[in-house]
Amino acid sequence: MSPPTITDTVAGVTSAAWNGPAIVVEGLTKSFGDVHALRGVDFEVPRGTVLGVLGPNGAGKTTAVRVLTTLLQPDGGKALVEGRDVVHQPDAVRAIIGLAGQSAAIQEELTGRENLEIIGRLYHLPKAAARTRAAELLERFNLTDAADRPAKTFSGGMQRRLDLASSLVARPAVLFLDEPTTGLDPRSRIGMWEVIRDLVSTGTTLLLTTQYLDEADELADQIIVIDHGRVIAGGTAEELKDMVGGDVVEFIVPDDDRLDDAAQAVAGLSDAAPSVDRGAGQIAVRVGGKGSSAVIQAVRQLDAAGIVTDGLTLRRPSLDDVFLSLTGHSAEDGDALPANRHPRSTDHVA
Ligand SMILES: Nc1ncnc2c1ncn2[C@@H]1O[C@H](COP(=O)(O)OP(=O)(O)O)[C@@H](O)[C@H]1O
Numbered sequence: 456m457s458p459p460t461i462t463d464t465v466a467g468v469t470s471a472a473w474n475g476p477a478i479v480v481e482g483l484t485k486s487f488g489d490v491h492a493l494r495g496v497d498f499e500v501p502r503g504t505v506l507g508v509l510g511p512n513g514a515g516k517t518t519a520v521r522v523l524t525t526l527l528q529p530d531g532g533k534a535l536v537e538g539r540d541v542v543h544q545p546d547a548v549r550a551i552i553g554l555a556g557q558s559a560a561i562q563e564e565l566t567g568r569e570n571l572e573i574i575g576r577l578y579h580l581p582k583a584a585a586r587t588r589a590a591e592l593l594e595r596f597n598l599t600d601a602a603d604r605p606a607k608t609f610s611g612g613m614q615r616r617l618d619l620a621s622s623l624v625a626r627p628a629v630l631f632l633d634e635p636t637t638g639l640d641p642r643s644r645i646g647m648w649e650v651i652r653d654l655v656s657t658g659t660t661l662l663l664t665t666q667y668l669d670e671a672d673e674l675a676d677q678i679i680v681i682d683h684g685r686v687i688a689g690g691t692a693e694e695l696k697d698m699v700g701g702d703v704v705e706f707i708v709p710d711d712d713r714l715d716d717a718a719q720a721v722a723g724l725s726d727a728a729p730s731v732d733r734g735a736g737q738i739a740v741r742v743g744g745k746g747s748s749a750v751i752q753a754v755r756q757l758d759a760a761g762i763v764t765d766g767l768t769l770r771r772p773s774l775d776d777v778f779l780s781l782t783g784h785s786a787e788d789g790d791a792l793p794a795n796r797h798p799r800s801t802d803h804v805a
């Protein structure tokens with residue numbers, strides 16, 4: 456990439472007075488051969504807020520992040536970060552962003568502390584300042600005890616935290632996190648959420664990609680849903696959940712012959728017809744915000760009809776539900792989801 460130029464410097468001065476949104480994306484397109492990864496994406500992220508970019512594997516999330524972080528040239532459209540154009544002012548953009556990616560930038564042979572100090576040096580911090588910053592970040596991400604062990608001995612959650620810490624060495628105004636919790640066990644995932652919430656409370660603008668509605672719900676002010684390179688919906692988590700009718704009561708009917716009876720028994724729980732998955736012997740009913748009272752009602756009705764069920768659960772809406780309701784197909788119809796995808800949040804009832 457080009458070294459900093461006078462234009463960049465001038466743009467930097469202009470951008471310092473930038474009053475617009477932290478991120479502006481207009482008509483962004485990018486193809487890889489016949490694969491149209493981005494087909495005209497538009498969105499804005501107000502400064503100091505969190506945008507959750509929600510979509511299944513292959514939706515175009517990483518491509519968008521790579522364009523916004525200047526790692527990839529778009530084919531068309533425009534993207535500005537704090538008023539700086541990612542194509543024409545890549546150095547000015549890089550100076551103000553942080554990126555923690557799906558593929559960690561951690562050097563495994565080095566200790567956690569060494570990893571952070573080296574990054575500080577790469578950002579031209581004096582040696583003492585790099586050391587102080589590394590210690591601060593290790594503390595903040597609860598890595599102090601492990602700081603002097605090689606990073607390869609870190610658990611998955613610790614490596615993610617180190618990766619995130621490394622993206623913060625330069626105190627970025629705008630931070631990009633590409634699926635920060637994919638592959639993490641549930642406890643590390645919640646730990647990561649805490650770390651991210653803490654960061655956001657300091658005023659950092661954050662763009663976060665995820666495959667999980669509950670994660671976007673936890674962390675994002677606004678969510679956009681992308682599918683095959685297009686934004687197919689946007690709003691707050693509440694708005695998206697309302698769109699899909701809220702909670703879902705779900706259960707298996709081991710006896711195939713009773714599947715239709717079971718669907719009929721629970722039909723009164725919702726205005727929408729229960730969905731029946733014959734292959735899996737599973738029934739799902741959308742019950743809005745009725746949650747646990749709907750579960751009790753379902754158990755009663757099924758019992759009254761003499762139907763045996765297995766694993767009756769109350770499920771909060773997932774990305775799959777959003778997809779089904781927006782596109783009529785499940786998120787899994789496209790590319791395969793990773794084998795290590797998270798279980799959904801469920802309240803086990805039976
Ligand atoms: N470097 C590349 N070369 C060819 N195809 C790519 C490349 N990067 C991404 N793709 C394709 O672009 C689409 C979007 O990918 P990606 O942005 O990685 O999606 P996501 O991050 O949402 O899983 C996918 O079909 C993917 O296979």
Ligand SMILES: [Mg+2]
Nearest residue numbers: 516517518557
């Ligand atoms: Mg990705």
